[in-house]
Amino acid sequence: MDSKVKMRLLLSVSMIAGVFVSAAPSQAYESRQAYSACIQDWGSTYSFFSGGNDLPANTLILSCPITDITSLTHPSMTAVNFHYDDNNPTYSVTAFRCVFYYNSAGGTCGDTANSGGSTTGTGGFYVPNTPASFATQWNNGAHFATLGVYLPPKTSGGVRSAVKGYYMAN
Amino acid sequence: MSISRGGRPIQTAMLIAISAATGAGVFALLGRGSSKPVAQLSRAQASELPRQEVPTQRADYRWAASLDQRLQALETAQQQKPAAPVTDPGPAPEPVEPPSAVEIEAQHTERIRAHQAEALDPAWSRTTTTVLAADFKHNSGTHFNAKSVDCRSTTCAVTLEWPSRDQALAEWRRALMQPTRANCGRAIVVPERPSTVTGPIDVTLLMDCSSWVKAGSPVLPEEELPVLAP
Numbered sequence: 515m516d517s518k519v520k521m522r523l524l525l526s527v528s529m530i531a532g533v534f535v536s537a538a539p540s541q542a543y544e545s546r547q548a549y550s551a552c553i554q555d556w557g558s559t560y561s562f563f564s565g566g567n568d569l570p571a572n573t574l575i576l577s578c579p580i581t582d583i584t585s586l587t588h589p590s591m592t593a594v595n596f597h598y599d600d601n602n603p604t605y606s607v608t609a610f611r612c613v614f615y616y617n618s619a620g621g622t623c624g625d626t627a628n629s630g631g632s633t634t635g636t637g638g639f640y641v642p643n644t645p646a647s648f649a650t651q652w653n654n655g656a657h658f659a660t661l662g663v664y665l666p667p668k669t670s671g672g673v674r675s676a677v678k679g680y681y682m683a684n
Numbered sequence: 685m686s687i688s689r690g691g692r693p694i695q696t697a698m699l700i701a702i703s704a705a706t707g708a709g710v711f712a713l714l715g716r717g718s719s720k721p722v723a724q725l726s727r728a729q730a731s732e733l734p735r736q737e738v739p740t741q742r743a744d745y746r747w748a749a750s751l752d753q754r755l756q757a758l759e760t761a762q763q764q765k766p767a768a769p770v771t772d773p774g775p776a777p778e779p780v781e782p783p784s785a786v787e788i789e790a791q792h793t794e795r796i797r798a799h800q801a802e803a804l805d806p807a808w809s810r811t812t813t814t815v816l817a818a819d820f821k822h823n824s825g826t827h828f829n830a831k832s833v834d835c836r837s838t839t840c841a842v843t844l845e846w847p848s849r850d851q852a853l854a855e856w857r858r859a860l861m862q863p864t865r866a867n868c869g870r871a872i873v874v875p876e877r878p879s880t881v882t883g884p885i886d887v888t889l890l891m892d893c894s895s896w897v898k899a900g901s902p903v904l905p906e907e908e909l910p911v912l913a914p
Contacts, residue, residue, distance in 0.1 A: 556861070574912075604907065617782055623861065625896070646892075
């Protein structure tokens, strides 16, 4: 075998083997946030206590931040799940994804998901990345992501509906 | 290395195996060596780490005195040092290139045009326009007014008027998150305008109801529409 051929063979095989060995497997990342990450986003009086809405007749709008880190950016998230205690038999706990534009006074929110109007209890649901016009902006990692939440009023007996937390994964 | 002609297949295979192992080893070392945590170092490697210098009992006083002297010298130097001028370096560069304000506004304007060009579904348009016009009246505690609602077949444009751009800047998030009985995506951009222009401003909230239409456009019962606190 010609020495040049041997040299080329040696280099080629070394490179290929090296690439195979050093190729890192793709990693799965997840993140969980408790209710305390959320803030009341509207309302003249502070009514968000221990994750629950303390108002007797009005729904609260909350903003629950989605923290982007290098290993789990919001465009990479395939799962965004929201967990709640719904104690109101009329109104539902509702959540939706939003992004606020990096360079503009504006933003966009996606379709909502909710706990069901007449049902009560503890549960969770997936928050969708739809419609497509919303997903286009969500998939731009420069914008700032959050979850919008409607938290229904407490019952006449004083039992609050509450956010438990939310889960995100790629 | 000399390779005789008679043993060529075996020697070639050996050559490939050796080179593969060498390449793999080199890549593994290059890829992982730098980030290896201390806990994973071998005993031999760990012994090469610089050790913390610990004074002996005999040298305690001399060592403490020298430390004290060095500390005093540092404090004196720090006090005499003139304050460095504070310069704002501005935000550090970020890895994802964001669209500019002009691009975002142009995209929004383009989507408004697409909405206006959308075919009209008279029945859907009538029902959804009525629902949204009523829902946007639940805006207590805000300064916006829904001037008009125009629905076509899957999209709606809600024209919101604020008394000033400043108030629009203060409340656009609230308008974006307005609860409605139609489950639609929404987008809003407060348009730029020269600071010399004052007075009311119209802002278009675009609603993309395509998912809701696919689901049969189920309108939430009025009694289930969230009523927000002012």
